[in-house]
Amino acid sequence: MPKKEKKRLQVVISDEQDALLTRLAYELSSPEQLVSKSEVVRLAIEKLADGLGEGQEKARLKELLRKLEAEE
Amino acid sequence: MPKKEKKRLQVVISDEQDALLTRLAYELSSPEQLVSKSEVVRLAIEKLADGLGEGQEKARLKELLRKLEAEE
Numbered sequence: 001m002p003k004k005e006k007k008r009l010q011v012v013i014s015d016e017q018d019a020l021l022t023r024l025a026y027e028l029s030s031p032e033q034l035v036s037k038s039e040v041v042r043l044a045i046e047k048l049a050d051g052l053g054e055g056q057e058k059a060r061l062k063e064l065l066r067k068l069e070a071e072e
Numbered sequence: 073m074p075k076k077e078k079k080r081l082q083v084v085i086s087d088e089q090d091a092l093l094t095r096l097a098y099e100l101s102s103p104e105q106l107v108s109k110s111e112v113v114r115l116a117i118e119k120l121a122d123g124l125g126e127g128q129e130k131a132r133l134k135e136l137l138r139k140l141e142a143e144e
Contacts, residue, residue, distance in 0.1 A: 005086065005087040006084050006085065006086060006087075007084070007085050007086070007087060007089075007090045008082060008083075008084055009082070009083050009084075009085050009090070009093075009109065009110075009113070010080060010081070010082050010110075011080075011081050011083065011110045011113045011114065012078050012079070012080055012081075012110060013078070013079050013081050013113075013114055013117065014077065014078060014079070014114075015077040015078075015079060017079075017114060017117050017118070018079045018081070020117055020118070020121045021081075021117060023121070024117075024120060024121060024124060027124060027130065028130070028133060028134060028137060035137065037081065038081075038082075038083045038084060039137065039140075039141075040117075040120070041081070041083045041085075041113060041116070041117065042083065042085055042086075042089060042140060043120065043133060043136060043137055043140065044113070044116035044117050044119065044120040045085065045089050045092055045093060045096075045112075045113065045116050046089070046092070046136060046140065047116065047119065047120055047123070047133070047136065048096060048112070048115065048116040048119055048120075049092045049095070049096060051119070052096060052099060058099065058100070061100060061115060061119070062100060064115060064118060064119065065100060065107065065111065065115055068111075068114060068115065068118065
């Protein structure tokens with residue numbers, strides 16, 4: 001029985017972002033533990049939330065967001 | 073016509089992570105621009121990949137990953 005409520009989230013990502021995810025999953029994996037792309041996304045969400053506590057981080061993220069949108 | 077190839081990724085997240093995403097999307101939004109949860113996930117992936125270039129970051133991420141798994 002799952003301990004927590006779960007939600008299914010669907011995201012559209014670019015081929016480049018998919019390749020990034022694969023690389024990240026590989027880099028975080030070890031011979032003892034395989035890390036999935038879904039785990040990397042969960043990790044990325046937590047990490048982003050951690051970072052947003054810091055002052056300048058919000059401005060930097062908004063800039064990165066604009067950059068990503070320009071590429072789409 | 074889309075400039076780039078797109079992929080659909082399905083991730084299972086906890087209620088807490090969904091709430092985090094909503095909060096992040098709100099914090100990055102402005103009266104001029106609404107940011108979606110899907111955009112936040114794309115941003116989080118890019119941000120995580122950026123961070124992994126740094127030396128100690130990998131060890132820290134693996135620790136966070138273990139923490140997340142323990143909570144699941």
